[in-house]
Amino acid sequence: MDGIAAGRLDEQQYTQNFGDLYAPLDRHEAQVASDRCYFCYDAPCVTACPTSIDIPLFIRQIATDTPEAAAKTIFDQNILGGMCARVCPTEQLCEEACVREAAEGKPVQIGLLQRYATDTVMGQGKHPFSRAAPTGKTVAVVGAGPAGLSAAHRLALHGHDVVLYDAKPKPGGLNEYGIAAYKTPDDFAQKEVDWLMQIGGITFRHEQKLGAQITLDGLAEEHDAVFLSIGLGGVNALGLADDGLDNVVDAVRFIDTLRQSEKSSVPIGRNVVVIGGGMTAVDAAVQSRLLGAENVSIVYRRGQDRMSASTKEQDHATHEGVRLICNAQPVAVHADGVDFEYTADGPDGLSGTGEVFRLAADQVFVAIGQTLGEVSLDLDGRKIAVTGPGRTSRAGVWAGGDCAAGGEDLTVTAVAEGRDAAEDIHATLMNGA
Structure with missing residues (x-):
């Protein structure tokens, strides 16, 4: 243990080492990068994106110097597009599928262009969405990570009142607690949460762990629907x-x-x-x-x-x-x-x-x-079994993100699962299905 110590470096080295891993594009660089896009019809990059962002459209909007419109295109599908631009493995997804990659071995810089657009709008403090009229329905979202935040925003957008529960002191889940610091400097994860919460209708309750301070039965009784995005807490x-x-x-x-x-x-x-x-x-x-x-x-x-x-x-x-x-x-x-x-x-x-x-x-x-904690739901292997857009074995309970079976354990996949479950919850609550 003698070899373990803090403060091995001076402060300047820490600042340099944990600075932004990839420098963002400025306006001119974004214009140049966007010009490389072929704006393909049936673009393979869209198919490769787990959230199905219309990538050619948002790049064209950047090319026409309307990054605000580009950001809206992104956020329509992926409300955590800012974080995903930083941590998504684009080299295995949209950029790998890019026609430029196949032809030249150098894809369009989709991730950096997405960051340019989303950072522009978030830097202005603007939130491009407004809530629908209140529905009178309440939904519990357990877990304030990517899937939970995505679901909470989409449900609030539709006019439902959302209570967001999390075992940690701060929201963000993996984005706040589980990603390398050099990928998300300047407290970006919390800034993104604060921006997302501008939609209104979301109440955050911290240090509320499922099976301890809250139970599934209690949540189901108190709310009209429950979405579980509890991640994998065991190791x-x-x-x-x-x-x-x-x-x-x-x-x-x-x-x-x-x-x-x-x-x-x-x-x-x-x-x-x-x-x-x-x-x-x-x-x-x-x-x-x-x-x-x-x-x-x-x-x-x-x-x-x-x-x-x-x-x-x-x-x-x-x-x-x-x-x-x-x-x-x-x-x-x-x-x-x-x-x-x-x-x-x-x-x-x-x-x-x-x-x-x-x-x-x-x-x-x-x-x-990591492993899933104990839940009173059917499992598929070591995760919660789901059908369609996150429906579990219990009526009125949905699940998504790392705790649910299927899909890749990626931030962008979790966002898509939260979004799609929220749409199904909304349809169920409004249609009584």
Whole structure:
């Protein structure tokens, strides 16, 4: 534990390290970037977008110097378009599908153009929507992350009164507590929530955890409908005998702490090992380097091509000095290191080869997935079973986001699921279906 300390860098280095990862486009740059769009009919980028934003239209609106109109086009489909412009893996979605990518290997900068438009309107403090007349219906939204915020806004837009419950002190969910600080500097997540709440009709109740301060039965009795967007609160353990050592930390908790603290106050080891292959693993590893860790390794049990973190994120990690070690699984954790066994991924699944090596580590972050807490609903695997736009096994209860089965565990997917569930809730409440 002697190798773990806070304040390894000076304040200027912290400011530089945790500044905006990608510089935004200015007006001229946005004009130039928008001119590259072919404005395709039946554009493949729209099909690739989980929220089905009319991408050619909003880019054309930027090209004609009407970013406010472009932002409205985006927000019509994705009310969290500002955050998604920052964290969405566009290189695997809309930009990968871009015709320019296929023809030239250089897609239109859709993500940066989306940020330019949404930042323009949000910077003006404008909210482009107004509530419909009150319906007299109330809806409980449990979980103030991307799915919950999306659902709450759409329900409020339709005139319903929404009570937004969350176990945390602040709304935002993953956007506030679970994304690398350098992706959302300047408190953007809370600024976006404040902007979204301008729609009116949404009451936020913090530190209200399902199964503790609130229950599903109680919510169903108090409200006309319930939408669950509770995420995955539990964390998978390594399952090793030495799993409880003080230097073994949940990567999600580490990222949470870092987002809510002064960077110089967060202790980090000299030798850090991150176990896992997803975005959380990359975020934990990169931020360890940015905090001043000297040696950081991500160790994943399968091949690099099986990592759920995008190639762009993997490349960013290696650029920051993170070492990627694949086909290795942990077998023992010690106070000064972790023992790994090389693996082979064959037709019968993953197996150890018997060859073991040790990595020095005074701090270990575990990022091997999260689990759903206990809910009194039918499950599909380890998540809540849903049909259509988020209907659960219980009438009057919908679910979306990471807690619900199906889809990708992405912010943009959660937004789409919250939006679509809200539309179905609205139709049900108004039609009595």
